[in-house]
Amino acid sequence: MRRKACLVLLAFAVFCAALSPLLRWYAFPRLVKVPADRYQTMVLEAAPATLIDYGTMRAEKVPKITIVQTLKGNVEASEKIEKNDGDSSRDVVVWDGLSYVQGPDGKLVSRIPERYIFDAHSQEPVHARGESVDGDPVEREGIEFKWPFLTEKRDYAYFDAQARVTEPIHYKGTQRFRGLDVYYFEQTIPWTEVPLPKTLPVKGITPQSIAGTGTTRWYTTVRKFWVEPVTGAPVYGEEIHREELRGGTLLGDRDKVTAFSGHVKMREDYIEDTVDLVKSQRVLVLLMTSYLPWGLLVLAALLLALALWLEARSRRPGDPAPATDRDPEPQPANA
Amino acid sequence: MRALIAAAIGLAAALALVLTVTAIGAPTGETSPEPLLTTVPEHP
Known part of the structure; x- marks a missing residue:
C-alpha cells in the first residue's frame, strides 16, 4: 500500500x-493576449487650451478642449486577416479607433479615425489591407496605445498617428502611481509638417482648400505614459501638444498661427477606472x-x-x- | 522501473493538459455593438 x-x-x-x-x-x-473583442473609451482634457477659429483664422483661448478616444476590437476583420495570413495559429487584433475632439461649446474640432492591426501576444504591428490613419494607408512600425506584456526597462519604438512616423519612446525610470509600480516613458516629436485632418469644423473649408492657399500644418508634442509593466497597459497619459498653421495666403501677413495648444491629461474618473482594470488584469x-x-x-x-x-x-x-x-x-x- | 513509469505518467499528463488548454485557447467573442463615441461620456 x-x-x-x-x-x-x-x-x-x-x-x-x-x-x-x-x-x-x-x-x-x-x-495571454489582448482580446479581439475589446471595447474601450478614454476621455482626455486640456484646460485651458488655445484653439484656432477657422472663421477668422485667429487663435483663441478656450476654457477646455475634450478628446474622446474610442478603441473597438473588430472581430470579423481580425478573423479575415488571420485566414488570409495562412498561419492559423497567429492571433491578430484589429482596433478601429476614433479620436473625437470637441470644443467648450460641444462642437466638433476634429475627428481622426484610424485602424490599428497588431499581434495579440507581442503587440507587434501586422501589416494588412485597411491599416490607416484618417483614411490614409499607413504601415506602422513599433507599438501604439499599449506596450507588450512584461514590459522591459528600455526604449520602445512608438508610432505617432499625427505625423505618421515611428520614433523612440524613452524609458525614464520607475515610479509609484496609485498603488502600482509603473514605468515612465516619454517621447518628443519635434516640429513636423503633418497632413490636415480630413474633417474640419467649418463647412466649406476642406484640407484641399487650405492646401491650395499654400498654408501647411505643423505639429510638435511631448508624449508621456505611465505603464504598468506586467500587463503593458498605460494607467495614465499626458501630452503637451502644439499645432500651428504656417505660411500661405490664408494667414495674410502672419507667418504662423496657433491651431491648437494645450496640456492634455486623462480625466480623473477614467484614471481610476483604468487603474482598477489594470490591477485586476495584472493578477491574471x-x-x-x-x-x-x-x-x-x-x-x-x-x-x-x-x-x-x-x-x-x-x-x-x-x-x-x-x-x-x-x-x-x-x-x-x-x- | 515502477518509479520510472509513474514519472512518465506525470510528465505525459502535464504535457497533455498544457497542449489541450493552449489548443482550445480563449474564445474570440464578438464585435461590440457600442459605437465609436462622438459625445463626451459622463463616466467610464
Whole structure:
C-alpha cells in the first residue's frame, strides 16, 4: 500500500514540476493576449487650451478642449486577416479607433479615425489591407496605445498617428502611481509638417482648400505614459501638444498661427477606472508568469519529499517485511 | 522501473493538459455593438 502511495505521489510531483515551466514558457505566450473583442473609451482634457477659429483664422483661448478616444476590437476583420495570413495559429487584433475632439461649446474640432492591426501576444504591428490613419494607408512600425506584456526597462519604438512616423519612446525610470509600480516613458516629436485632418469644423473649408492657399500644418508634442509593466497597459497619459498653421495666403501677413495648444491629461474618473482594470488584469498575468509556476515547483518538491519519506519508511529494518504473494517454502514432514 | 513509469505518467499528463488548454485557447467573442463615441461620456 505504501509503495502504491509513493508511486502516486511521485507521479503528481513530476506532473507539477513539468507543469511549472510549461505554463511559463509554453502556455503563457500562447494564452495571454489582448482580446479581439475589446471595447474601450478614454476621455482626455486640456484646460485651458488655445484653439484656432477657422472663421477668422485667429487663435483663441478656450476654457477646455475634450478628446474622446474610442478603441473597438473588430472581430470579423481580425478573423479575415488571420485566414488570409495562412498561419492559423497567429492571433491578430484589429482596433478601429476614433479620436473625437470637441470644443467648450460641444462642437466638433476634429475627428481622426484610424485602424490599428497588431499581434495579440507581442503587440507587434501586422501589416494588412485597411491599416490607416484618417483614411490614409499607413504601415506602422513599433507599438501604439499599449506596450507588450512584461514590459522591459528600455526604449520602445512608438508610432505617432499625427505625423505618421515611428520614433523612440524613452524609458525614464520607475515610479509609484496609485498603488502600482509603473514605468515612465516619454517621447518628443519635434516640429513636423503633418497632413490636415480630413474633417474640419467649418463647412466649406476642406484640407484641399487650405492646401491650395499654400498654408501647411505643423505639429510638435511631448508624449508621456505611465505603464504598468506586467500587463503593458498605460494607467495614465499626458501630452503637451502644439499645432500651428504656417505660411500661405490664408494667414495674410502672419507667418504662423496657433491651431491648437494645450496640456492634455486623462480625466480623473477614467484614471481610476483604468487603474482598477489594470490591477485586476495584472493578477491574471502574474498567475501565469509567477504565482502558478513557483507554486507548482514548491508543491512538486513537497510531494517528492513525501514520496521519498514514505519509501524510506517502508524500507526501515525494524519494520515487518512486506508481505509477498509467494507460497511459503515447503517444510520437511516428520513422520 | 515502477518509479520510472509513474514519472512518465506525470510528465505525459502535464504535457497533455498544457497542449489541450493552449489548443482550445480563449474564445474570440464578438464585435461590440457600442459605437465609436462622438459625445463626451459622463463616466467610464
